[in-house]
Amino acid sequence: MTPYGAPGASGGTDLPAELGELALRLIRIPSESGSEAAIADFVEERLRRLEFLEVSRLGDAVVARSDFGRGRRVLLAGHLDTVPDTVPxxxxxxxxxxxxxxxxxDMKGGVAVLLRLAEHAVRTAGHDCTLVFYDMEEVGSHRSGMNRLSRLHPELLRADAAILLEPTGGWLEPGCQGSLRVSAAFRGRAAHTARPWQGVNAVEVALPALERCTAHKPEVVTLDGLRYPQALQVVGVAAGGDSNVVPDRCVVHLNARYAPNRTKAEVLAELRELLGPDATDLDVTLDSPAAPPALDHPVLTRLSELVEGRVRPKLGWTDVGRLAALGVPAANFGPGDPELAHGPRERVGLAELAEAYEALEKVISG
Structure with missing residues (x-):
């Protein structure tokens, strides 16, 4: 990283202090998921001051794009919402x-970095930039502002590469695991619990499948030198109603986390085999695609060089999966310790903010 006092590091300003003040202003604007209008207004107003950006407001998502005709476009994204204030x-x-x-x-420190990049670095960058500030990230994939943008306005997300400023503690976390949630039903025959031999308990029908699923240990996959563990979990079992009735239906819910070299179809076929012939009404309730690491892309290669080896696989799913599904190689990189997210001790260091800013400034400089 360039020392803060070095020429070009912060334009002669106190970069850490500026970023800290901007982050504080953002934090002081309440923005629980579903209530992002005020913070979207704040972001939009600042971006519209910059005559070199084309700014679009779509609900409570704000997209700003430069168009200088430069050779490559880099997308930088962050979400505006926070989890509900259920924990002090x-x-x-x-x-x-x-x-x-x-x-x-999670993730107003990252949003502060994005805003300052828009105001101080995008105009002179070597690449064109798209900056995406979106809503409803914390309340599920179906309601996410990035999901809405990808479905209704995919042209706004077109880019050669993307970086999502999820908190990673300054590590580069390329790609992400895929996540597939499915439900399957097992049929029995109802009877009075005093005469269970007259019926068939659907829970007992489901037991062999449950045993196969809980015993299954997916392999660890290595891609670009990064180890992506996979996992399969039974996350729910529902059966019965009245306590004096043998249940005639049992529904099993599974969550599979899979490596970026696999497809939804491959994982779904594996789940069908594990569930076996007694499973019916197989339903995909969530399909979040995996994203390959793509560290060979010049933009992500450059960022990996700047973080000096601090590269690790992303365990879990983020919107880099959605961007990869649109054909945009993407990675996670942002300030803040992810283990502090959503808790009572959220804090992000000024030095962390400055380091993330400087790395991304160099990335978009080309």
């Missing part, structure tokens, strides 16, 4: 060189 949070303040408060880590 620290007040929004600057304490011991860090910004605290709801969303400091």
């Amino acid at each position: 949070a620290q007040p929004a303040e600057l304490v011991d060189g860090a910004v605290t408060g709801r969303g400091a880590v």
